[in-house]
Amino acid sequence: xxxxxxxxxxxxxxxxxxxxxxxxxxxxxxxxxxxxxxxxxxxxxxxxxxxxxxxxxxxxxxxxxxxxxxxxxxxxxxxxxxxxxxxxxxxxxxxxxxxxxxxxxxxxxxxxxxxxxxxxxxxxxxxxxxxxxxxxxxxxxxxxxxxxxxxxxxxxxxxxxxxxxxxxxxxxxxxxxxxxxxxxxxxxxxxxxxxxxxxxxxxxxxxxxxxxxxxxxxxxxxxxxxxxxxxxxxxxxxxxxxxxxxxxxxxxxxxxxxxxxxxxxxxxxxxxxxxxxxxxxxxxxxxxxxxxxxxxxxxxxxxxxxxxxxxxxxxxxxxxxxxxxxxxxxxxxxxxxxxxxxxxxxxxxxxxxxxxxxxxxxxxxxxxxxxxxxxxxxxxxxxxxxxxxxxxxxxxxxxxxxxxxxxxxxxxxxxxxxxxxxxxxxxxxxxxxxxxxxxxxxxxxxxxxxxxxxxxxxxxxxxxxxxxxxxxxxxxxxxxx
Numbered sequence: 241x242x243x244x245x246x247x248x249x250x251x252x253x254x255x256x257x258x259x260x261x262x263x264x265x266x267x268x269x270x271x272x273x274x275x276x277x278x279x280x281x282x283x284x285x286x287x288x289x290x291x292x293x294x295x296x297x298x299x300x301x302x303x304x305x306x307x308x309x310x311x312x313x314x315x316x317x318x319x320x321x322x323x324x325x326x327x328x329x330x331x332x333x334x335x336x337x338x339x340x341x342x343x344x345x346x347x348x349x350x351x352x353x354x355x356x357x358x359x360x361x362x363x364x365x366x367x368x369x370x371x372x373x374x375x376x377x378x379x380x381x382x383x384x385x386x387x388x389x390x391x392x393x394x395x396x397x398x399x400x401x402x403x404x405x406x407x408x409x410x411x412x413x414x415x416x417x418x419x420x421x422x423x424x425x426x427x428x429x430x431x432x433x434x435x436x437x438x439x440x441x442x443x444x445x446x447x448x449x450x451x452x453x454x455x456x457x458x459x460x461x462x463x464x465x466x467x468x469x470x471x472x473x474x475x476x477x478x479x480x481x482x483x484x485x486x487x488x489x490x491x492x493x494x495x496x497x498x499x500x501x502x503x504x505x506x507x508x509x510x511x512x513x514x515x516x517x518x519x520x521x522x523x524x525x526x527x528x529x530x531x532x533x534x535x536x537x538x539x540x541x542x543x544x545x546x547x548x549x550x551x552x553x554x555x556x557x558x559x560x561x562x563x564x565x566x567x568x569x570x571x572x573x574x575x576x577x578x579x580x581x582x583x584x585x586x587x588x589x590x591x592x593x594x595x596x597x598x599x600x601x602x603x604x605x606x607x608x609x610x611x612x613x614x615x616x617x618x619x620x621x622x623x624x625x626x627x628x629x630x631x632x633x634x635x636x637x638x639x640x641x642x643x644x645x646x647x648x649x650x651x652x653x654x655x656x657x658x659x660x661x662x663x664x665x666x667x668x669x670x671x672x673x674x675x676x677x678x679x680x681x682x683x684x685x686x687x688x689x690x691x692x693x694x695x696x697x698x699x700x701x702x703x704x705x706x707x708x709x710x711x712x713x714x715x716x717x718x719x720x721x
Contacts, residue, residue, distance in 0.1 A: 286375070286655040289314035289344045290335075291365055292357035293326025296379060300356060301329040303561075303647045310352070310655040316344050319455065341365055345372035352403075352658050354651075355379060358455075359471075360464040363388040370399045375658040377651070379407040380478075381470040381678050382671035386700025389672055396668050403657045405650070405664035406671030408478050410558055412653060413646040415568040416479065418606050419547060419554050422570070423483055428549030429573070434483060434522045436476040438468070438543040443528030446502040460504035462682075467506030468495075468526040470678045472543070475558075477677045478670065479545055480514065480522040487673055488514040488522070490692045495685040499529055512681050533557070536569055537603065549573075555603065558646065565641040569603035 286309065290297050293315050304312060312330050316338035317323040323337050338344050344353065345368050352375035355365050363383045369376040383392055396404055410416045423431050447456040458464040459471060466474075481487055491514045495507035509529070514522040535544040535555040544557035556568045650666070657664055676696045684691040 284309065284659065286310045286351050286658045287313045287349055288352040288354060288655075289316060289338075289347070289350045290326060290330075290354045290356065291316045291341045291344060292322075292355060292361075293317045293329075294319065294322045294356070297354075297356035298322070298326045298329045299561075300354060300647070300651070301326050303645065304354075304651060305329075305331050306645075306648050307652045307655065309652055309659075314338055314344050314347065314350060316341050342368065345369060345374065351375060352377065352655070358458045358464060359466055360384050360458070363392060366392065366404075367395060370395060370402060370404070373399075373402065375403040375654075377403075377405045377407065377654045378671070380671065381466055381474045381675045382406050382668075383675045384466065384470075386679060386696060388700070389676060389696060390700055393668070393672060401661065403654065403661075403664060404668045404671075405654045405657070406666045406668075406674070407650070408475060408666040408670065408674065409646040409650045410475060410479055410566075411482065411665040411670070412650040413558060413566045414642050415556055415566040415606055416482075416558075419556060419568060420483060422554065423547070423549070427552065427570075428547065428554065429551030431483065431547060431549040432520055433548045434480045434520075434545060435524075435548070436473075436479065436522065436543075436545040437525045437533065438472040438476065439525070439527050439531050439533070440542060441529055441531040443468075443500075443508065444504075446500075446504065450503060460502075460506055462505045465506055466678045466682060468508075468510050468528075469512075469681045472526050473510070473512065473524055473681065474674050474678050476524060476543070476545055477514070477522065477681075478666075478674045479556075480516075481673060481677075483547055484516050484518075484520050484522075486517050486520075488516055488677065488693055490515050490690050491677070491681050491684045492690050493681060493685045494688075507685065510681075510685060512684070514677075536567065540564065540567075554606070559641075561645050561647055565645060567641050568606040570606055571603050572601050574601050 288310050290301055290304075290312060293301065294317065297315075297317070301312065301315070304310065311333065312335045313333075314337075315323060315326040315330070315335045317326060318339055323339070327335055327337055341357075344350055353365075353369045355362065355369065355376065355378040357365055359381055362378055362381070363385075366376055366378050366382075383389055396402075422428060444459050446460060447454055451457065452461040452463065459467070465471070491512055493510060493512035495510035497504065497508055500508045509527040510525070512522075512524040514524070516522070531541045532538070533540050533542055533544050535546055536557060540557050540559070544555060547554045547556070550573065552573045553571045554568055555571070557564075557566065559565045559567065653662075654664065656662060676693065679699075680691045680693060680696065
């Protein structure tokens with residue numbers, strides 16, 4: 241007789257049957273994803289500049305080496321070392337160095353700009369790019385202050401033919417697109433909750449000299465940074481909005497400076513709960529004292545999401561973009577065990593506290609196209625090899641990963657949209673709603689109250705900008721290197 245533990249292990253037939261179901265759900269990029277074609281003709285490439293070539297900007301430049309439909313002709317940063325790092329990261333041609341982004345905007349050969357400056361400068365540089373007639377890719381979080389939400393929406397209405405895309409790369413991941421399709425097809429039943437985390441150890445460390453006047457420390461001070469909410473949670477709030485298909489009604493949360501006693505003014509840990517219109521909830525955590533991830537069989541560190549429905553759950557992570565790429569697993573909701581009375585005995589009356597657990601289920605991989613069996617094209621040996629790979633995935637020996645990094649895909653898609661006038665998956669409104677969530681979440685923690693999302697309509701009525709003293713990095717030098 242098969243015991244409960246054995247019943248929890250999928251058979252070969254179970255795996256094949258489940259793979260077929262996943263294969264249907266994994267017909268990616270119909271409504272939600274585009275498969276940008278690589279344009280290799282030199283005359284079709286978009287000439288662009290990268291503004292801000294510190295950590296994130298140099299990371300993007302390294303990935304831009306793999307994107308063939310754009311050509312970097314300028315790199316701008318006020319910091320000499322960061323500027324040199326950015327130029328060195330881009331290997332395809334020698335980009336012209338700049339120290340003042342306004343000179344980049346005046347260069348008519350620059351068709352598009354990629355903005356990776358600190359958050360408090362996003363609106364300023366984005367505004368200049370739109371007014372200069374440039375297509376614009378801005379890293380998240382799109383804007384920093386409530387008045388910038390209203391100002392950017394009004395400004396962009398004047399430039400509808402220019403592309404404005406936000407760096408929310410999960411929208412360009414086939415795994416995340418597959419999860420969205422599975423939700424829409426009802427594979428997970430009614431999706432009621434999402435849990436997400438981004439845990440680090442140690443997280444951001446104060447650089448010497450300490451304090452806000454050192455530009456390297458801008459993320460640690462709330463005059464310039466949205467803290468963990470802006471830099472990390474923003475990605476996963478966007479995932480929840482996308483998967484739920486709606487925006488939150490309100491947010492509650494708690495945060496604190498409980499571990500890092502180094503003078504920082506942003507929290508070193510945050511815990512947030514978002515309530516959505518249908519009663520759905522996102523539960524979020526970001527800490528800086530432990531990097532364990534309890535999703536995906538604990539095979540990845542730091543960050544990921546669990547999408548939970550009445551018929552199943554999906555574990556997802558975007559990966560680090562370097563050694564590990566996005567991956568996902570699907571867990572079918574177990575059926576409750578049928579508790580039958582022993583022979584010759586009557587079934588006991590049900591007590592209020594009695595229940596029976598179903599057998600635990602093994603996670604099954606979300607399959608990419610390369611892993612799916614096609615009876616029209618795959619021969620016997622190909623079929624067996626794909627089954628063997630699927631079996632190894634189910635056993636956790638290997639994982640299913642995307643063939644391309646979503647960062648590469650989002651950048652390539654940006655340049656294609658610049659040429660065709662297409663609408664980005666992460667467009668202006670996606671970026672603004674994400675920024676609004678960041679601002680209101682920080683308000684909820686700082687003010688210790690429930691903050692409703694419609695409050696943004698009455699916030700930020702004053703002039704764009706502020707009187708806060710900005711660190712030295714904010715002052716551009718009007719000088720071409």
